[in-house]
Amino acid sequence: MAKINPNYQKLRTEYIFPVIEQKLADLKKRLPKASIVNLGIGDIAQPLAPAITTAICSAVQEMGEESSLRGYGPSEGYDFLRLAIAKNEFAHLGISPDEIFISDGANSDTANIQELFGMSNAIGITDPTYPVYLDTSVMAGRGSKILFLPCTEKTGFLPVPPKEHCDLVYLCSPSNPTGVAFTRKELAAWVAYAKKEGAILLYDNAYVAFITSPDVPHSIFEIEGAKAVAIEFRSFSKSAGFTGLRCAYTILPKTVHAHLGRKMISLHTLWKRRQNTKSNGVAYPIQRGAEAVFTKQGQKETKAQVKSYLTQAALLRKGLISLGYKCFGGVDSPYIWWKAPKGLSSWEFFDLLLEKCHLISVPGKGFGPSGEGYVRLSCFTSPAIAKEALKRIGKL
């Protein structure tokens, strides 16, 4: 008889989003006319930029012509997109196009990268965390090798290098869910830790486009020595509205190595091998759409979208503070980490906001035990909805 992977039984049973959906469905049943303000799930709230849709449509047209037939593309991504990324994002950091691997999402890349590493590796994962790092580690049978790195008010809601040894560490900055980002000094401390411990940093930089603070680095490779110890993940999802299109990339410098006995093996070579075997690449029109993000018009349009989300973040943040609440993030990120008042738990505060304001948030505890006492607000919304949310919160 076929047997399941028993590690799936070890996953936390409560995945927050279905619970939130259920609570929302209950409310709608009781109050069918309630107008809901959804600041929960972090999905985009604006249509695709015209520069992107135009590029995608013309790529599809092109594929309909006999003279420009396109079948399977390269599994690492088309050269035109790898070149555009290297030129526009990494020219000053000396990353070459062949160190950039195109994929269908940072979600799958941050999960799949684990395949390159043996099962004995100790993994550092933040608490609270973006759930993918934890769940995929558990699915892979690494549950007993996880060291949780608390992100609390005391640590500035970001992890600090621990005394304990880790071989791999997932870092997310700007952070989902806490909405704060590493300064250069804080990130340099992690690079120093990785060098000392012989660890590899798995750096999820999906929200780089939202960075506004001058002391927050835009890439881990800005930190000296990082090219020997770090892999960076980026995505077009939030920077250019690609959540429904799917396109992301991983930067894996050729200088990153890990041990096989006494031998040092290039992770770049292994990842290339993995992608060649397991992926047939991202659709050609989608990659043309991603390339269009780097055109003058594409930059103008996508930057305006990000700016507008950040405007909502600033509005909500200032509004909450002026109402006497404590909140963090929302400056270099589209997320606000809001402290529940009067010692309420995350779920109690979530329920209060849902019942009294018809507002959806995400309970911090869903991202890990240290998220208890907080909720996350997503600022992927319109100015009108952000204002409406504040109006309702003001009446609490």
Ligand code: PLP
């Ligand atoms: N990484 C982080 C930290 C995210 O918050 C998200 C999406 O919410 C992703 C990765 C997913 O990116 P993608 O849409 O490229 O899979």
